[in-house]
Amino acid sequence: MSDEKRPARRSGGSGGQGARGGRPGGQGRRNDRPRQARRPDPAQASIDQPRRAARDVLRAVRERDAYANLVLPGLLRERRLDGRDAALATELAYGAARARGLLDAVIARCAGRPVEEIDGPLLDVLQLGAYQLLRTRIAPHAAVATSVDLVRAEAGPGKSGFVNAVLRRVSEKTEDQWVEELAPDAVADPVGHLAFRYAHPKWIAQAFADSLGADAAELQDVLIADDARPAVHLVARPGEISAEELALVTGGEVGPHSPYAVHLDGGDPGLLDAVREGLAGVQDEGSQLVARALTLAPLEGPDNGRWLDLCAGPGGKAALLGALVGIEGGRLDAVEPSEHRADLVRKTTRDLPVDVHVADGRDPGLEGGYDRILVDAPCTGLGALRRRPEARWRRQPSDVSGLVKLQRELLASALQLVRPGGVVLYSTCSPHVSETVAVVADAVRRHGAVALDTRELVPGVPDVGDGPGVQLWPHRHGTDAMFMAALRRPLDS
Numbered sequence: 336m337s338d339e340k341r342p343a344r345r346s347g348g349s350g351g352q353g354a355r356g357g358r359p360g361g362q363g364r365r366n367d368r369p370r371q372a373r374r375p376d377p378a379q380a381s382i383d384q385p386r387r388a389a390r391d392v393l394r395a396v397r398e399r400d401a402y403a404n405l406v407l408p409g410l411l412r413e414r415r416l417d418g419r420d421a422a423l424a425t426e427l428a429y430g431a432a433r434a435r436g437l438l439d440a441v442i443a444r445c446a447g448r449p450v451e452e453i454d455g456p457l458l459d460v461l462q463l464g465a466y467q468l469l470r471t472r473i474a475p476h477a478a479v480a481t482s483v484d485l486v487r488a489e490a491g492p493g494k495s496g497f498v499n500a501v502l503r504r505v506s507e508k509t510e511d512q513w514v515e516e517l518a519p520d521a522v523a524d525p526v527g528h529l530a531f532r533y534a535h536p537k538w539i540a541q542a543f544a545d546s547l548g549a550d551a552a553e554l555q556d557v558l559i560a561d562d563a564r565p566a567v568h569l570v571a572r573p574g575e576i577s578a579e580e581l582a583l584v585t586g587g588e589v590g591p592h593s594p595y596a597v598h599l600d601g602g603d604p605g606l607l608d609a610v611r612e613g614l615a616g617v618q619d620e621g622s623q624l625v626a627r628a629l630t631l632a633p634l635e636g637p638d639n640g641r642w643l644d645l646c647a648g649p650g651g652k653a654a655l656l657g658a659l660v661g662i663e664g665g666r667l668d669a670v671e672p673s674e675h676r677a678d679l680v681r682k683t684t685r686d687l688p689v690d691v692h693v694a695d696g697r698d699p700g701l702e703g704g705y706d707r708i709l710v711d712a713p714c715t716g717l718g719a720l721r722r723r724p725e726a727r728w729r730r731q732p733s734d735v736s737g738l739v740k741l742q743r744e745l746l747a748s749a750l751q752l753v754r755p756g757g758v759v760l761y762s763t764c765s766p767h768v769s770e771t772v773a774v775v776a777d778a779v780r781r782h783g784a785v786a787l788d789t790r791e792l793v794p795g796v797p798d799v800g801d802g803p804g805v806q807l808w809p810h811r812h813g814t815d816a817m818f819m820a821a822l823r824r825p826l827d828s
């Protein structure tokens with residue numbers, strides 16, 4: 336792990352000081368009485384708050400299938416953690432959630448048993464401790480002692496002794512040494528080796544390698560990019576504000592690929608006036624390129640301004656398409672089967688010429704004859720793993736086939752709803768070839784759709800693959816790994 340990704344060594348409190356030797360007033364034997372029996376000591380209570388918060392996030396992910404990035408902000412607010420404490424809690428919770436596979440392999444070796452045989456609450460703390468030991472500069476004695484404290488407070492000294500013993504073993508080697516010892520051989524199984532080293536399930540690393548094809552040497556770069564926190568991308572709403580103006584008022588930088596994109600260094604974009612006033616939204620630059628590609632695709636015959644977004648929730652692309660079709664005097668129909676997500680589309684597209692329909696895109700009950708249709712299909716989301724720390728461990732290879740069936744059906748429906756000579760743009764936030772080129776090839780074969788050279792629809796964007804589809808990558812473009820392919824319905828069909 337590079338130094339800039341490590342939390343700074345802390346001069347006390349939550350970080351570098353050992354809890355045993357370094358506690359304020361903590362000389363000699365530790366007091367083993369339950370926490371509530373101790374004299375309240377605000378300074379001491381604050382020591383473990385970030386780790387408690389991180390532990391509680393891991394627990395929510397394990398017990399309730401919660402999303403770490405949705406649970407953590409609420410916990411930080413509720414417990415009034417901010418500044419360095421909030422940063423530490425975030426680094427530990429997200430870092431441990433991402434690195435789970437690697438951490439579990441090390442923990443299993445040190446515990447002498449599979450992690451499935453370790454109590455869930457203990458495993459949460461072990462993962463947190465192992466993460467600190469292997470991937471941060473937090474002093475080992477602090478990482479171990481604070482983990483022991485977390486367990487002792489809840490489960491008593493017997494279990495904390497187990498945690499102490501396992502983490503001490505973990506601390507005997509560096510991350511590189513553990514990888515050397517536990518990872519599959521780099522020559523015999525290069526993908527398995529990189530997957531282990533960069534803490535990804537092998538099937539996901541293999542999916543990236545398959546999609547990269549001849550460029551699979553870049554696999555390491557993709558896996559590293561997946562662990563980097565994505566920059567905040569804003570979209571300047573066409574007709575409301577230009578990207579240059581938006582950059583000026585937000586202090587951001589105009590994005591390199593989309594004419595609507597502005598990149599911010601960080602901060603909460605929801606607090607920006609431009610976002611609150613609806614002049615701009617938060618949207619990955621790759622998603623902006625997808626929406627724009629649909630608008631640039633050449634039609635046979637005139638564009639009558641009837642556009643359709645067949646999988647619209649929560650409405651990011653519908654908002655961009657709605658603004659663009661509005662400039663031409665047209666309208667967008669937006670289809671979304673989930674009531675809740677359809678509501679989000681309504682909110683995102685208010686004041687735009689967009690009609691939201693709660694319906695199944697496979698049979699939405701709309702009259703055909705559309706000029707342009709976007710099928711931004713439900714997918715595994717393997718191209719946006721960096722946004723959800725635990726997502727890589729939640730997804731299963733068995734998810735793919737059900738999604739592929741739905742993707743094919745949605746694309747077939749779109750090819751029915753588009754007029755002859757009109758264009759369908761199929762996209763996924765996954766680079767898995769079963770969800771991307773294979774779905775498109777199936778549509779060409781079965782429905783006689785004509786594949787257009789989609790590279791021409793992302794002008795100026797380099798390294799998008801050999802065509803006709805376009806594959807974006809975080810390590811090449813700074814975007815999610817979005818795929819897109821434009822298909823035209825033949826005039827004589």
Ligand SMILES: C[S@@+](CC[C@H](N)C(=O)[O-])C[C@H]1O[C@@H](n2cnc3c(N)ncnc32)[C@H](O)[C@@H]1O
Nearest residue numbers: 645646647648649650651652695696711712713
């Ligand atoms: C990848 S998301 C779309 C993101 C959206 N285009 C945006 O930019 O905000 C896929 C959407 O398809 C919806 N969906 C799932 N099954 C569907 C179906 N049978 N027909 C239409 N949409 C469906 C999901 O609820 C989800 O909102």
